[in-house]
Amino acid sequence: MATQLEIALELAEEIKKINQQEDNRIPSSDSFLKDMIAFFSRDMHEIRQVLEMLREAKYIFIIKIVLPEQSKSARDQDQGVDAYIYADLRIVNELKGFAEKKLEKAYEATYYKRKSPFQITRELFPKIKEHNNTPLGRFINIAVMLEEYQRVLTAAPNDYDDNRRRNVLSELLERNGTPVAVARDIPDYEITSLGGGGGSPLGFKRAADAVASNEVAFNPKSPWSRLTSKFSVEFLVRIHLRKYEFDTVRKLILGGKLVSFDDLKYVRDSVQTMENHVHLDPILQNFTEEMTELRRLAQKKMNILKGITNSGSIQN
Secondary structure (H helix, E strand, C coil), rough: CCCCCHHHHHHHHHHHHHCCCCCCCEEEHHHHHHCCCCCHCCCHHHHHHCCCCHHHCEEEEEEEEEECCCCCCCCCCCCCCCEEEEEEHHHHHHHHHHHHHHHHHHHHHCCCCCCHHHHHHHHHHHHHHHHHCCCCHHHHHHHHHHHHHHHHHHHHHHHHHHHHHHHHHHHHHHHHCCCHHCCCCCCCCCCCCCCCCCCHHHHHHHHHHHHHHHHHCCCCCCHHHHCCCCCCCCHHHHHHCCCCCCCHHHHHHHHHCCCEEEEEEHHHHHHHHHHHHHHCCCCCCHHHHHHHHHHHHHHHHHHHHHCCCCCCCCCC
8 A cells, every 4th residue: 555655746746747738737626636535545534634745845736716615514514626736837837828728718608708817817806706616716716826826936946846845745744644764855866877787688597597687786775775665666667657757667677676577567567558548648659669668678577587588488
């Protein structure tokens, strides 16, 4: 089961990815929370709690786009609808243009006339409650707040530095009960010395020889081993694949970082799934060759571990 830190980092990454899509770029709590609850097998309260910590750590902004309706019962209190924005100036700039176009269309659909985003917000923001829980009201709130976030990110860029955010997040997690060793100082890493030494190709060695060779090369003090002591390999691979970093995963395999049959199978199956859904992701269409190469490499290494040579015979 994923740790709270893993959930936090993946939630931030998922929001960032959605913010960079062609359309439907602003996830909202009325649908996003349901997806994340199902994905992580956690309850609504815990997902909201993690999102709030991401907001405090300045990974994301949270915009209240639908005001809650008052209820006599505290138990059934409506929380309204939130929108989630990854705290990055380039992303915020792009989303502002996206939101303003949506705002213009919503205004025209409501009033059958056209106005600029500035004119619309100046006219309607003072009476925003009249448009609560409408497409127009949602995009008024989003457009106004994105303009504010532009100013914040420009005025205090150091507050949104990744190292600072990571440290703040670790402190929040520690306060919430996550162990210090897991939460603090997650290192960035580079893939180095991946070419390996001389000798025969792995494809002509016995499976036992291949595994032994990789075990000798494994350095427990390397950045990768420190990462895998804190996060599952599946989580780290999933993050790379979501960022379209197929070459990084390929180097991890070639460098002996991903050596177990289960890890290689996870890479192969994940890439196969992405290949089957390439028509749904315009960006992914640019990486068809990289995906094919990575899938074949993972399969080749799996065959080696099963004792299958390039000729298809079984090694003794």
